[in-house]
Amino acid sequence: MSDGFATRAIHAGQEPDPHTGSVIVPIHATSTYAQDGVGGLREGYEYSRTGNPTRTALETCLASLESGKHGRAFASGMSASDVALRSLCRPGDHIVIPNDAYGGTFRLVDKVLSHWGIEHTPVPLSDVDAVRAAIRPDTKVIWCETPTNPLLNIADIAALAQVAHGAGAKLVVDNTFASPYLQNPLELGADVVLHSTTKYVGGHSDVVGGALVTNSDELAEQFAFLQNGGGAVPGPFDAWLTLRGLKTLALRMEKHSDNAERVVEMLTRHPAVTKVFYPGLPEHPGHDVALKQMRRFGGMISFTVAGGEQAALDVCSRTRLFTLAESLGGVESLIEHPGRMTHASTAGSLLQVPSDLVRVSVGIEDGEDLVEDLRSALG
Secondary structure: OOOOHHHHHHHOOOOOOOOOOOOOOOOOOOOEOOOOOOOOOEOOEOEOOOOOHHHHHHHHHHHHHOOOOEEEEEOOHHHHHHHHHHHHOOOOOEEEEEOOOOHHHHHHHHHHHHHHOOEEEEEOOOOHHHHHHHOOOOEEEEEEEOOOOOOOOOOOHHHHHHHHHHOOOEEEEEOOOOHHHHOOHHHHOOOEEEEOOOOOOOOOOOOOOEEEEEOOHHHHHHHHHHHHHHOOOOOHHHHHHHHHHHOOHHHHHHHHHHHHHHHHHHHHHOOOEEEEEOOOOOOOOOHHHHHHHOOOOOOEEEEEEOOHHHHHHHHHHHOOOOEEOOOOOOOOOEEEOOOOOOOHHHOOOOOOOOOOEEEEEOOOOOHHHHHHHHHHHHO
16 A cells, blocks of 8 residues: 555655664755766765755655656756756747746746747637647647636646647646645646645745656656756755655645635625635636546635726735735745736736736635735725
8 A cells, every 4th residue: 555645745755864864854965976986976976966865855755746756856946847848849849838827937938938949829728629729730748737827727637638648749737836735637647747846845935946747757867867957956955945845735735725715715705806716616617627636726816806906906015914925835825916926927918917816825824814814905
């Protein structure tokens, strides 16, 4: 019988140190490693850009939690995204992206990789027929977020995997919003899972990182080559902090979800709120799919307010416990205005977000305190 999620989060890749008995993986703060003769590597380590034992422990644990064979850690979620796309695409290739993709992903594809000859088509990934229609002979990747950032749309991972594989393309799923605890895309047919480990995986807003997980030996080799060749690797302390965060991921995600459900209940009844975006709501168009592929619905909520952009900005400025800040997934609650902050790069494009939209990352504080804070901010 295989170990459960919380057990693997604490033990996978993290055996006590054989020399000292340390039950926590050491921070291997070294740039290079002594060799027993030319080419005589100890445990395969030669230089910490290529490999570091602390990073290896993190990569092993992440792979286990995502039901994958191979994990690779990076300096940020965007560096992981860049490596994934440069591994899977060549100049002249085409990718399908969500029509409500994360702003940083859109910037990478539209402003960076476009100069490398990569073309893209944004489509609503919840519409499988629309995705199928967007496929071209040169399509190499369907890039999926589910839930999406910031509109919390849901894509059917298993259905998209069938579409991608039928076209000879790969399905990459950004699983940052759900975390490995709530959703495992590889089990549903995805080829690659991406995380900004800065968010729920790290969980404490104190480290930046990214990761790719796959079951493909070939893709894992390509990721490792660009990880080393490009050099966007996390330092050992970053890897250690992220690994520490993983140990409590199961507990935190349950609390995030509990609190989010309480906040959603209040928002749906508040007269100043015109719409709530949360896949846990039965009226959410992706609710049935989310119910099928997610354990719970997570801690991210978006909502629109009466009064337009200024009203949304006012709400963001009035909270006491929800800190006005970018990012998400930490133990503390955050609030932001996507149109002016995380998704400013989509302005004027098909991916532009509503100006009256507010996004909150619900933390693990006392739930009633968070409800009252938002209720007060809404007026």
